[in-house]
Amino acid sequence: MRRVLTYGTFDLLHYGHINLLKRAKALGDYLIVALSTDEFNALKGKKAYHNYATRKMMLEAVRYVDLVIPENNWEQKIDDIKKYDVDIVVMGSDWADSDRFRYLEQYCSLVFLERTKGISTTQIKDTLGNR
Ligand code: C2G
Secondary structure: OOEEEEEEOOOOOOHHHHHHHHHHHHOOOEEEEEEEOHHHHHHOOOOOOOOHHHHHHHHHOOOOOOEEEEEOOHHHHHHHHHHOOOOEEEEEHHHOOOOOOHHHHHOOEEEEEOOOOOOOHHHHHHHHHOO
8 A cells, every 4th residue: 555645735725736636646545635734834924714624624525635634843754754654755846946855755755746737825815805
């Protein structure tokens, strides 16, 4: 059984997120999403529209997602990989140019997936905010 792990906030769940989750799941058999907590988002200078419990409930309703765990900090990734016996970590291509996550390759494979063009949480917020 190949286990895949990805990270994110997944606020105002949209088809870009679904596309990412579908492709991440297709890399293995079991998909874990580490979902940024509201406290971690505050640390990152981000504020989600939906709180953690709501974002978690929505992700758990997606057929590609097998387990949602909290993402509390930047440093937990190695522990997550070991604890959940992860084979592949998936990140959005926004991080592909940075070496920031390369250290994970000592523990599992690291795959960057292309973002879906034309959709983002920020864009949804901006568009609706201007109506
Ligand atoms: N995503 C995507 N296409 C979009 C929007 C988002 O593929 N149009 C992906 C992002 O690349 C990310 C996931 O969906 O992998 C969740 O998106 P966000 O919640 O915006 O992710 P963020 O909190 O910025 O951090 O790459 C992992 C990052 O740590 C996710």
